[in-house]
Amino acid sequence: METTHAAAITIAFLLGLGARSLKLPPMVGLLAAGFILGGLGFESGKFIYITADLGVTLLLFTIGLKLKVKDLLATEVWASASSHMLLMVAMMTLGINVLGVTGLTMLANLDLSTSLLIAFALSFSSTVFAVKVLEDQGESSSLHARVAIGMLIIQDIVAVLFMAWSKGEPPSPWAILLILLIPARGLLNKLAVRCGHGELLILYGMMLAFLGSWVFEFLGVKGDFGALLLGMLLAPYSKAEEMSKILMSFKDIMLVCFFLSIGLDEVPTLQDFAIAALLLLFIPIKMVGYFALLTLFKLRARTALLSTLALANYSEFGLIIATVAIKAGWLDSDWITILAISVSLSFIIAAPLNNYGKELYRRWHKPLMRFQRKQRIPGDEILHPGNAEILIFGMGRVGAKAYKTMADRYGEDKVIGIDNDHDVVKSFCAQGWNMILGDPTDVDFWERKSGTFEIKVIMLAMKNHQENKQAASLIRKQGFPGCLSATASHEDEIQELRDLGVDAAYNIYGSAGEAFANHICTYQGDTKEPKA
Structure with a gap:
């Protein structure tokens, strides 16, 4: 291994550890490491970019493995997620154009389509951040966690559909054969069971994600959509959870290359940091939107607040969307650096909010209760304890x-x-x-x-x-x-x-x-x- 590669790994580790010590997601440190390495003149080779693409594919596959359709069909999930995305894209598109009065070059020269793309990328909240925070708090099965993660999955599906549409080419007529995967899912599960619990199951999961992505690409359909769909086909089976857990570390290490590659591509300027900081003004708007919609759909004020705090950030999926848009020639490459800085800063804001979420609710209990509706969704009903002791x-x-x-x-x-x-x-x-x-x-x-x-x-x-x-x-x-x-x-x-x-x-x-x-x-x- 060359000295430069050893130094790069060391810098990435130290900054990732530093972020974790500050109770921030390690990806904040990894993004910073990418910017520092880029500033030091470190050149990324094909390995980093190939591994980054594989990491995104594996991320989508593992999301598919966790996808429970019944959770997504809950009104408070799909209706809140879709309504919020539409509202935020409209409001942030307007807001981004208003920020053009600051005189910053990147904001002053935007056309409507570019503003829409940036707003679309910022409308997503981070799946990685929310899942990590909820797991650390031991609340990944709670009602507010299920609602938040369900909304994130809806957003992820929208992102994958956008990525598939961005391909810009009609699929092959043979793509109709992909429908045969639905009756074949039982066979896919039997093979997973035959793999046992060790390295064969890991290889099988990777094979499904990467080979499935390649087959979809070959047939003219976006490969990332194929990875998500194959994960969804296995999701109803008991092996899906085990496969998701054992692939987690591989996915995380591959995504390290994705976050590093963002910083390696461009060295941020002072204007980039200024614009990234201005974009944080939309975070409170996102939070108000989430809370208002969730209480509208009959969630209690506490549940709505805790779900909102988990979603009060920008997303790594926004970076993926921006990367796709840049490759398609729809967005200037400078924007990936600005968005990466905004994502990192949003995590720095969201981390303490989530750590003190319950304390915030206790302090603001009375004013928040004004937004709570009298009707309750299942799980929030009146309790009847009977003679229990x-x-x-x-x-x-x-x-x-x-x-x-x-x-x-x-x-x-x-x-x-x-x-x-x-x-x-x-x-x-x-x-x-x-x-x-x-x-x-x-x-x-x-x-x-x-x-x-x-x-x-x-x-x-x-x-x-x-x-x-x-x-x-x-x-x-x-x-x-x-x-x-x-x-x-x-x-x-x-x-x-x-x-x-x-x-x-x-x-x-x-x-x-x-x-x-x-x-x-x-x-x-x-x-x-x-x-x-």
Whole structure:
């Protein structure tokens, strides 16, 4: 490896790590690394550009693997996403032309079609940013996460359709044969199952993404659309989630080249930074649009706010759109640098907003409630606790076992299981369990109750430690006088929970070995008490 390549990797790593240390997505550091390397005269070869293209293809394939049509068909998702995009493109096109009065050359000489393209690129929000933030907060299955990600997928589909249309050539007559992929999806899934769980499944996923893209290109259809479609065909099957997870690291490392390539192409000027900063003025407009539409479609103010904060940024897909437009000759190449700076700056703004989202809602609760409608969507209905005395939050393996044990000991009507994943709640309800769709970190959760909660015990069994801490703090602030217990994965987490008012904290891993040994002793008929 040449010294320059080693230095480039080192700079990319250090800036990516620096961004992460500041609680920003690493892509902010990677974009900055590209600009620095470009300024130092580093020349990117074919490898970076080829890998960048493969990264975009793999990104679209993994998005397809997560695509659940039923989530996209919810009115609050497709209607909000499409309405927001139309409104933002119109408003930002007007706004970009108004900014021309600043006298900056790049803004003063824009025609209507160029303004529309820039506005279209800025109308997208970042899938990578939102997914990462929601996963870090342990809320990827919550209602506000499902709404936000659903809207992002709608945007991604629009982006792929634009990319397919930008090809500018009619597809081959043989492209009609692609419809045969629909009945073939069962065979594709069987092959995935035969691959097992290791390297063959990784290779199979890559083969589908890259070979599928090539076949679509060969037939005159945009290859990126082919990658997304093949992912969608596998999405209903159980193997899709596993394939998405094992391809994640490969996709991320390939996208590193995409973000680096943006900075390597052009060295930003002071005018580029000035225009990028001006474009940030549209972020508050995007946020108001998201919040207004989501509350209009019957989401609670809290849900709408948290979804809005996850979407309060510009998108890496906007950069992909701009790249496609530049290749087609519709946009000046200088704009990719400006948009890349805007995307990075938008992440710097959005990161702290998301970190303090729930605190912002608690502070602005009353004025935000004015926008909330009386009607509720499924998942926000009034709660009817009945005679329940025990609440169990988080119905994973630990929570489900705790529910069964408590129900056997105290009676089914005394226990309620609560989870923020609609599919988990639906599954347990089908088994006859008392379940509620809810989020323990939601300050409005208790306001959804009908009558009085005579709760004596609350058990926090969520997978994410931060979420358990937030819930414990909120529950005690609500004045709950009963027994509060929580699970932990490490010894230091137990003390953190106790400091927040948790009466009993249980290390699920620390006690696993002891429980395993006791199980074997019981199996062998050894009933002796352990030595002190």
